Amino acid sequence: QSVLTQPPSVSGAPGQRVTISCTGSSSNIGANYDVHWYQQFPGTAPKLLIYGNSNRPSGVPDRFSGSKSGTSASLAISGLQADDETDYYCQSYDSSLRAWVFGGGTKLTVL
Amino acid sequence: QLQLQESGPGLVKPSETVSLTCAVSGGSISSSSYSWGWIRQPPGKGLEWIGTIYSSGSTYYNPSLKSRVSISVDTSKNQFSLKVTSVTAADTAVYYCANQVGFQVDYWGQGTLVTVSS
Numbered sequence: 082q083s084v085l086t087q088p089p090s091v092s093g094a095p096g097q098r099v100t101i102s103c104t105g106s107s108s109n110i111g112a113n114y115d116v117h118w119y120q121q122f123p124g125t126a127p128k129l130l131i132y133g134n135s136n137r138p139s140g141v142p143d144r145f146s147g148s149k150s151g152t153s154a155s156l157a158i159s160g161l162q163a164d165d166e167t168d169y170y171c172q173s174y175d176s177s178l179r180a181w182v183f184g185g186g187t188k189l190t191v192l
Numbered sequence: 193q194l195q196l197q198e199s200g201p202g203l204v205k206p207s208e209t210v211s212l213t214c215a216v217s218g219g220s221i222s223s224s225s226y227s228w229g230w231i232r233q234p235p236g237k238g239l240e241w242i243g244t245i246y247s248s249g250s251t252y253y254n255p256s257l258k259s260r261v262s263i264s265v266d267t268s269k270n271q272f273s274l275k276v277t278s279v280t281a282a283d284t285a286v287y288y289c290a291n292q293v294g295f296q297v298d299y300w301g302q303g304t305l306v307t308v309s310s
Contacts, residue, residue, distance in 0.1 A: 083238060117296040119239075126288055126300035127239065133296070170239055174295045180254050181229075181241035181295060 084109065085171050087184035094192045098159040101187045103171030104152065109182060111152035114174040118147055118156045121168045121186075130169070131156060158189070166191040194218045196289050196301035203307050204279055210306055212274045214289030221270045222247060227292040230263060230274045232285040233303075240285075244292060245272060279308045 086104040093099040103116060110116055116134050119127035129138050131147035134154065146157045154173075158165055171184040200212035214228070221228065229244040243253035245263045253261055257276075265272045276283060284307050291299040 115295060119297070126303050127297070128300070129296065129298055132298075138298075172239075172296070178255060179252070181244070183239040183241065186238045 083185040084175055084178065084182040085173060085184035087169075087171060087187045089185070090188045090190065092190040092192055093158075093161045095161055095163065097161050098157060099161060099189065100158075101156045101169055101171075101189070103154045103156070103184050105154075105173060105175075105182075106152055108177035109152075109173045109175040110149065110154055112176050114176070116147065116149050116154035117172045118145075119170045119172065121170065123167070127170060161191055163191050165189060194291050194299045196291060196299055198287060198289050198301045198304040200287070200304055200306065202305060203309065205310050206280055206308055207278055209275060209277045210279055210283070210308075212287055212289075212304065212306070213271055214273070214301055215269070215271045216291070217270070219291075221265060221272060222267050225293065228263075228265065228272045229290045229292050229297070230261075231288045231290055231297070231300075233288070234282075234285040242274065242276075242287075281308050284308045 118131040120130045121127040134149040135147045144160045168186050170186045175182045195217045197215045204210045224247045227246045230242040243263050245251045260277045262275045286303040288303045289301040290297040
């Protein structure tokens, strides 16, 4: 059971916009710790996609955006493309556990 | 750009200790701008933070693993290491070393699979 809760799967058609939620609590996201998002293709290491809730590292397309409100955060992907189909993880810090925490991951399927 | 490369035994017997090393290139492991950590991923499952070491030498570990793990730095070789003691099948995972800025991972190693089996 992950400290941060993500939907196991989401799907969308090419060109559409999808969102992936990440729900935490008052000891992590709600305690104003930043949320970061990673993209992971099968058999490869995760890659930083969004940092500090809404910032994109150099090279990440602006189709990817992040937001945070209260005890939740979201990753939005617009103009969905076939090669966006993979796993996405959110991550933050939990002050009660004194630990970095990850969501369980969401598999994005492009229909 | 930083590059990280893990190394270590692929197969370990239950109850033994596994030691992994992460070689860092493209930057100094002594930089105060970074911290260094380990994250693992059991086959088909999600990511789990193991621990982090800061340039000050301070270490922080996942409470669920704290009694069995340790992270150290070798500045002369520009590398850092992870030790996990008393391993069981539940420790079977891909282990990633990571370059951390604040509470995020900027760069990941490619990962090394550790299988615990007799």
